[in-house]
Amino acid sequence: xxxxxxxxxPNWNYKEGIECMxxxxxxxxxxxxxxxxxxxxxxxxxxxxxxxxxxxxxxxDDQVGIVFxxxxxxxxxxxxxxITKGYQFRSTSDTEVVLNAYLEWGDRFIQQVDGMFGMAVxxxxxxxxxxxxxxxxxxxxxxxxxxRNFGFSSELKGILNMCTTVSWExxxxxxxxxxxxxxxxDPKTYYKNVYxxxxxxxxxxxxxxxxxxxxxxxxxxxxxxxxxxQRKQSDVVEELRYLIRESVKEQMIADVPVGTFLSGGVDxxxxxxxxxRINPLLETFSMGFDKARYNELQYARELAKRFDxxxxxxxxxxxxxxxxxxxIKTWYDEPFADTSAFPTHIVSRMAKEKVTVVLTGxxxxxxxxxxxxxxxxxxxxxxxxxxxxxxxxxxxxxxxWAKKNNLRDHFWMDDLTFLLGSMGxxxxxxxxxxxxxxxxxxxxxxxxxxxxYYFKNLPPMTRVQYLDLKTYLPWDILxxxxxxxMAVSLETRVPFLSRKIVEFAFxxxxxxxxxxxxxxxxxxxxxxxxxxxxxxxxxxxxxxxxDYYFSSExxxxxHIYDELWTKETVKIW
Numbered sequence: 001x002x003x004x005x006x007x008x009x010p011n012w013n014y015k016e017g018i019e020c021m022x023x024x025x026x027x028x029x030x031x032x033x034x035x036x037x038x039x040x041x042x043x044x045x046x047x048x049x050x051x052x053x054x055x056x057x058x059x060x061d062d063q064v065g066i067v068f069x070x071x072x073x074x075x076x077x078x079x080x081x082x083i084t085k086g087y088q089f090r091s092t093s094d095t096e097v098v099l100n101a102y103l104e105w106g107d108r109f110i111q112q113v114d115g116m117f118g119m120a121v122x123x124x125x126x127x128x129x130x131x132x133x134x135x136x137x138x139x140x141x142x143x144x145x146x147x148r149n150f151g152f153s154s155e156l157k158g159i160l161n162m163c164t165t166v167s168w169e170x171x172x173x174x175x176x177x178x179x180x181x182x183x184x185x186d187p188k189t190y191y192k193n194v195y196x197x198x199x200x201x202x203x204x205x206x207x208x209x210x211x212x213x214x215x216x217x218x219x220x221x222x223x224x225x226x227x228x229x230q231r232k233q234s235d236v237v238e239e240l241r242y243l244i245r246e247s248v249k250e251q252m253i254a255d256v257p258v259g260t261f262l263s264g265g266v267d268x269x270x271x272x273x274x275x276x277r278i279n280p281l282l283e284t285f286s287m288g289f290d291k292a293r294y295n296e297l298q299y300a301r302e303l304a305k306r307f308d309x310x311x312x313x314x315x316x317x318x319x320x321x322x323x324x325x326x327x328i329k330t331w332y333d334e335p336f337a338d339t340s341a342f343p344t345h346i347v348s349r350m351a352k353e354k355v356t357v358v359l360t361g362x363x364x365x366x367x368x369x370x371x372x373x374x375x376x377x378x379x380x381x382x383x384x385x386x387x388x389x390x391x392x393x394x395x396x397x398x399x400x401w402a403k404k405n406n407l408r409d410h411f412w413m414d415d416l417t418f419l420l421g422s423m424g425x426x427x428x429x430x431x432x433x434x435x436x437x438x439x440x441x442x443x444x445x446x447x448x449x450x451x452x453y454y455f456k457n458l459p460p461m462t463r464v465q466y467l468d469l470k471t472y473l474p475w476d477i478l479x480x481x482x483x484x485x486m487a488v489s490l491e492t493r494v495p496f497l498s499r500k501i502v503e504f505a506f507x508x509x510x511x512x513x514x515x516x517x518x519x520x521x522x523x524x525x526x527x528x529x530x531x532x533x534x535x536x537x538x539x540x541x542x543x544x545x546x547d548y549y550f551s552s553e554x555x556x557x558x559h560i561y562d563e564l565w566t567k568e569t570v571k572i573w
Contacts, residue, residue, distance in 0.1 A: 001024065001025075001044040001046055001069065001070065001071070001486070001491035002024055002025040002041060002042055002043050002044050002055070002067075002068075002069050002154070003018060003021030003022075003024035003025045003041070003042035003069065003153070003154045003155065003158065004039075004040070004041055004042075004055075004067040004068070004069045004118065004119070004120060004152070004153070004154050005017050005018045005021070005039075005040040005041075005042075005067075005151070005152065005153045005154070005158045005162060006037065006038055006039045006040060006067065006120055006122075006129065006151060006152055006153075007037070007038055007144075007149070007150060007151030007152070007162060007163070008036060008037050008038075008129075008149065008150050008151070008205075008207060008210065009149045009151070009163070009165065010038075011164070011165055012038075012151065012162050012163055012164055012165065013161065013162055013164045014031050014038050014040050014162055015031060015040075016161045016162065016164075017040065017153065017158045017159070017161045017162025017163075018031065018040040018041070018042050018158065018162075019042075019161075020157050020158060020161045021042050021153070021154060021155055021157065021158050022042055023486060023487050023488070023489055024042055024044060024069075024154060024155070024486045024489070025041065025042025025043040025044045025489075026042075026044065026489050027043045027044055027045045028042075028043045028045075028054060029041065029042050029043070030043075030054060030055065030056065032056045032058075032065065034065070034122065034124070035124075036207050036208075037122060037129060037207055039056040039065060039067050039120065039122060040056075040067070041054075041055040041056055041067050043055065044356070044489055044491065045255075045256070046071065046254050046255065046256055046356065046357060046491055047071070047092065047093045047094050047095075047254065047255055048091045048092040048093040048255065049255050049256075050091070052090050052091035052092075052093070053091045053092075053093040053095065053096075055067050055068060055095060056122075057093075057095050057096060057099055058099075059099060059103060062124075063123070063124045063125050064099065064102065064103060064121065064122065064123050064124065064125070065121070065122040065124075066095065066098060066099045066102070066119060066120070066121050066122070067119065067120050068094075068095045068098055068117060068119040069117060069118045069119065069139055069141075069154050070115055070116045070117030070118060070119070070134065070138070070139045071094060071115050071116055071117070071251075071491075071493065072094040072097060072098060072113050072114070072115040072117070073114045073115050073247070073250040073251060073498060074114065074250045075094040075097045075098075075113075075115075076253075078097055078101060078112060078113065079097045082097065082100045082101065082104060085104060087100045087103075087104070094115075098113065098119065101113065102121055107130065107202065107218075110132055110202065110218050110219075111218070111219075114498060114499040114500065115134060116134045116136075116138035116139045116493070116494070116497075117132065117133070117134045117138075117139050118131075118132070118133050118134070118139045118140060118141030118154060118197070119131070119132050119141075120132075120152055127206060127207045127208050128204050128205060128206055128207060128213075129150075129204075129205045129207060130202060130203065130204050130205070131143065131152055131197055131201075131202065131203040131205075132201075132202050132203075132218075133197045133198065133199055133200070133201055134199065134200070135199060135200040135219050135221075135499060135502075136199055136200075136363070136469070136473065136474060136478070136497045136502065137186070137198070137199030137200075137473070137474030137478055138474075138478050138482075138494060138497060139154075139482065140154055140155065140196070140479065140482060141153075141154065141196070141197040142154070142155065142156050142158070142159055142189065142194060142195065142196055142197070143159075143194070143195055143197055143203070144159045144163055144166070144193055144194050144195075145193060145195070145212055146166075146193045147210075147211075148210045149163070149165075149166075149210070150205050150210065150212070151163060152197075155333060155483075156189060156190070156191075156194065156333035156334060157330075157333050159194055160191075160333075166193075168191050168192075169191065169192045169193075170190060170191060170192070171188060171189070171190065171191060171192045172438045172439055172440065173188070173440060173444065174188045174189065174190055174334075175190070175335070175438055176434065176435065176438050176440045176444070176446075177446075177449065178335045178337070179434060180420055180446050181420070181449065181471075181475065182336075182337035182338065182476065183335070183336055183337065183338070183475045183476050183479065184334055184335060184475070185449035185471065185475050186198045186199075186449075186474065186475060189334060190333070190334035190335065197215075198217075199470075199474055200217050200218060200219040200220075201215060201216065201217055201218070202214065202215075202216060202217075202218050203215045221466075221469075221502065221503065221506055222503070222506065222507060223458060223462060223466055223506045223507075224462070224506065224507055224508055224509050224510075225457060225458055225459065225462075226459070226509040226510070227459045227509060227510045227511055228509060228511050229509060229511040229512055229515075230508070230509045230511075230512055231508070231509075231512050233512070233515075233525065236508065236512055236522060237522070237525055237526045239504065240501075240504070240505075240522060240523070240526050241526050241527075243498075243500055243501050243504055244270065244271075244274060244495065244496075244501065244526075245274055245277075246500075247495040247496070247498040247500070247501055248271060248274040248275055248278065248359065248495045249278055250498070251359055251493040251494075251495050251498075252275060252278055252279065252359065254356070254357050256355070256356035256357060257283070257354065257355040257356060257357070258275075258279070258282075258355055258356075258357040258358070258359070259282060259283035259284060259285060259351055259354065259355040259357070259358045259359075260272045260275050260282060260283075260284050260285070260358055260359045260360070261284070261285055261286075261347060261351070261358050261359070261360045261361070261492075262284040262285065262286045262300045262303065262304070262309075262311065263286065263287070263296055263300065263361070264286065264288075264296030264297060264298070264299035264300035264301075264302075264303070265296060265299070265361065265540070266361075266364065266370070266520060266523065266524065266536055266540075267361025267362070267363075267364030267365070267370070267496065267523075268360065268361035269299070269300075269303050269361070269531060269535070270361065270364075270523070270527055270531070271359050271360065271361045271495055271496070272284055272303065272309065272359075273303070273307065273527070273530060273531065274495075275359055276307055276309050280308075281310070282309060282310070283310055283312065283351075283354050283355055284300075284304065284309055284310065284311050284312065285311075285312045285313075285347050285350050285351040285358065286300040286301075286311055286312065286313040286314070286347070287313070287314055287315075287316055287343045287344075287346060287347040287350075288300075288313065288314070288315050288316065289315065289316050289343075290315055290316070290317060295315075297313060297315070299535065299538075300313065301313070302535070303531070303535070312350055312351075312354070314346065314347070314350055316342075316343045316346060320342070320346055321342055324342055324345060324346070325342075328341065328342075330487075331345070331483045331484065331487050332479070332483050336476075336479070336480070338476050338477075338480050340480065341480045341483070341484050344480060344481060344484040344485070345484040345485075345487060345488070348484055348485040348487070348488050348490045348492075349488050351490055352488045352489065352490045355490075356489075356490065356491060357490075357491045357492075357493060358485070358490060358491070358492055358493070359492075359493050359494075359495055360481060360492050360493070360494055361496065362473075362477055362478065362481060362492075362494045362496065362497070363473065363477075363494050363496035363497040363502075364496045364520065364523060365468070365520070366465060366468045366469045366472070366473045366477075367465070367469065367496055367497070367501065367502055367505045367506075368465075368496075368505060368513060368514070368520040368521075368522060368523040369461050369465050369513060369514040369519055369520055369521070370519050370520045370540065371464070371468065371519070372519075372540070373419060373464060374461050374464040374465055374468070374519070377415060377419075377460045377461065377463065377464050415454070416447040416450050416451065416454055417447065419450060419454075419464065419467065420446065420447055420450065431446070449471060450467060450471060452470075453466060453467045453470040453471060454467050459509075459510040460510075461510055461513075461514050461517065462506075462510045462513075465506075466506070469502075478494075505522075508522070519540070524536040524537060
């Protein structure tokens with residue numbers, strides 16, 4: 001894990017750009033200046049702790065260089081294959097494996113690897129720089145492009161500090177999008193001319209012409225459009241268990257100590273159970289809250305006691321929130337509304353005291369159907385639309401509160417508008433007033449970012465799972481965890497998001513993956529014997545910070561709006 005950065009403008013401050021990402025790479029910084037391009041790297045040593053694992057890393061003839069942020073799962077097999085083809089290795093790092101794979105297969109090397117990554121390949125032979133981001137969007141990768149100048153970075157702050165010749169302009173459509181999605185959707189950022197490289201995308205920049213000549217997807221997830229059961233359940237369960245065990249095994253490979261996050265929920269419990277089978281001395285890290293409604297610590301303790309797992313736990317208190325509130329802008333660089341970023345950061349701090357890598361249960365909800373909104377769409381289509389009635393009843397019962405928060409727009413809505421509202425839209429004014437305040441055209445489509453990934457031809461739960469996998473997961477969940485953990489130089493890995501597991505799950509019919517609309521039905525069935533039905537089939541709580549941790553005089557939404565969201569103050573973010 002690390003921070004990467006680069007650009008083609010000789011007047012930019014590459015040292016300042018990479019230095020501001022020291023938290024991603026406290027183990028050393030290196031800047032390499034080539035003709036017409038510069039690469040920079042901040043290292044967090046995970047694989048091959050020696051100098052041989054340092055980046056930028058170059059081929060033996062210095063024609064190809066790479067900066068790589070992330071990990072390649074099971075890279076030893078690919079390394080062995082390259083050795084049989086005559087490649088020699090100076091290190092034991094996965095970075096050198098990626099470099100030699102590129103030398104062997106060119107851009108097609110990306111089809112050979114599974115992992116989490118944002119990377120840049122400098123190819124002097126072609127006169128190009130190529131960016132690649134992993135299939136799901138686990139690791140971040142930003143780029144700046146104004147038609148002539150080009151640069152990239154692991155975090156937005158790297159670009160802001162590197163591009164010293166740029167006058168930054170706020171993209172107010174991104175501000176409006178934030179107010180709808182509670183984060184800024186790909187490929188937008190808070191600033192004009194700065195973008196996020198989308199997951200599963202490759203970008204090619206021509207150094208000579210100063211032009212981006214390609215930005216396209218290299219992978220498309222195949223989704224089963226069938227609803228009814230197609231496979232024998234015992235066979236599906238057996239295959240899933242094997243894939244999870246192999247994924248956990250591969251992702252526990254490191255030259256530094258590895259632990260797990262154990263929230264007490266289904267997903268992290270399964271990952272911890274499998275991790276403990278591999279390493280009985282596994283360290284786990286848990287965060288709870290002082291209100292039972294939000295607290296899953298008792299379930300984490302139950303699992304730890306049952307399997308004799310060493311557990312490190314802490315209860316999140318309001319004073320901790322007050323301590324870290326002012327720091328969130330430095331972690332996320334742009335507006336971000338998921339309050340669980342705070343406890344995620346605190347549990348990351350706790351983990352960093354003992355390990356450098358942790359495995360998480362993130363991705364289980366998206367891959368196996370764990371959210372209520374997924375099940376609700378399923379129920380709506382199966383039973384003829386009870387959501388219409390439900391939301392109408394809610395509005396009538398809580399009419400005063402709904403009017404105060406201008407939630408009328410969320411009632412009597414289509415699926416996309418409902419899903420947008422279910423994300424916790426932080427609006428305290430009408431959509432019309434918001435558009436007027438930020439100069440947003442009346443024809444601007446608030447659901448544009450969802451519309452690209454919502455396919456009515458898919459079964460109802462599968463439809464929303466796919467949408468969440470493409471949107472909510474990379475924009476919110478993975479962003480939250482990456483920034484919160486990397487702020488303390490902790491690498492997080494996500495076994496449920498290995499390529500094999502994601503492709504396996506979405507190749508199943510909806511009934512095979514979520515029997516009778518049961519959230520994470522298949523996943524729960526796979527671990528019933530070990531974890532027990534009582535443990536697995538309890539109501540989902542999630543990892544949510546209590547509302548009262550915010551101002552006692554204002555609601556969360558009012559606090560966010562008053563502090564951040566006037567056109568006059570938005571520029572200070």
